[in-house]
Amino acid sequence: MDVRQRHNGKRVVFSESSFKRIRSLIHDFLQRSRASLCIFADINGYPIAYGGDTRGLIISTLTALAAGSFSATLEMAHGLGESQRFRFIYHEGARHNLYLANVGEDYLMIVLFDKSVALGIIRLLTHQITNQLDELLAELRRNSDQAAQMLDREFRDLLGEELDRTFGLNRS
Numbered sequence: 001m002d003v004r005q006r007h008n009g010k011r012v013v014f015s016e017s018s019f020k021r022i023r024s025l026i027h028d029f030l031q032r033s034r035a036s037l038c039i040f041a042d043i044n045g046y047p048i049a050y051g052g053d054t055r056g057l058i059i060s061t062l063t064a065l066a067a068g069s070f071s072a073t074l075e076m077a078h079g080l081g082e083s084q085r086f087r088f089i090y091h092e093g094a095r096h097n098l099y100l101a102n103v104g105e106d107y108l109m110i111v112l113f114d115k116s117v118a119l120g121i122i123r124l125l126t127h128q129i130t131n132q133l134d135e136l137l138a139e140l141r142r143n144s145d146q147a148a149q150m151l152d153r154e155f156r157d158l159l160g161e162e163l164d165r166t167f168g169l170n171r172s
Helices: 016-033 059-079 120-166
Strands: 002-005 011-014 037-042 047-052 089-092 095-101 106-115
Touching: 011 016, 016 037, 016 047, 016 106, 016 120, 037 059, 047 059, 059 089, 059 095, 059 106, 089 120, 095 120, 106 120
Parallel strands: none
Antiparallel strands: 002 011, 037 047, 037 106, 089 095, 095 106
């Protein structure tokens, strides 16, 4: 199990099954899109899961720079009067292209693909996987919030009982 701090201070718990689901989504995406690399990272640039060809790449550097790119475009969006950040960013190179996608408010996806892969396919399949990841993250947040509420209630009850015992009070 892994716990990640979200930028708003709330924590999201990634269980082993969550990681397996994310890796499975990435694997399926790579198979269908023919992209060479797909990375799922938090908005601060910390890589969570990835698949594909990583030769010659430093994943943590790439994710940190992608996170910086999203931060810069957030400011551009605000300067243009947009209420939210841009959801997708495309970088075209001489040999490779990068397609960056915002996943929820706290995560991003980086897709590396070469010139032989059509941008339209990447856009379509990236949209699909980001929606699937959004659903998974929403489910994780709901489960995490429910668990926290249950633990808070259970802790409060146990603490109350222990204090009552300590001070000799009877609960009726």
